[in-house]
Amino acid sequence: MGHNPAKRGFFRSALDAMVAAREQQAKRYVANALLALDDDTLKASGYSRAELKRTGGVSYLF
Template sequence: MSGNFFKTALDRIVTARERQVRRYVNGALLGMDDSQLKALGRTREEIQREGAQSYLY
């Protein structure tokens, strides 16, 4: 029982960190111009839909 609790807690922490990193990367990608995004196979609208966040550090 307690092993399952810790596994679930760790899974939730990892999932939250993955979402946080995805928002951070999307914020960096939005700093690129449209031709660079196109070369990566992404669009500005797609990135904005996924959400973006910039960090000061």
């Protein structure tokens, strides 16, 4: 009995959505943490303040 990868179950879809949401939350968290650094440190690490703000440097709703 083979699985059809195109047809996913409800729980698998829900898990995938939850994982994607947590990944986005982690990206926002890291961007906000990096925004606390000074511009020279960000530049030395290969980041720019504008890029981090665009990536997700926003305040949390909760």
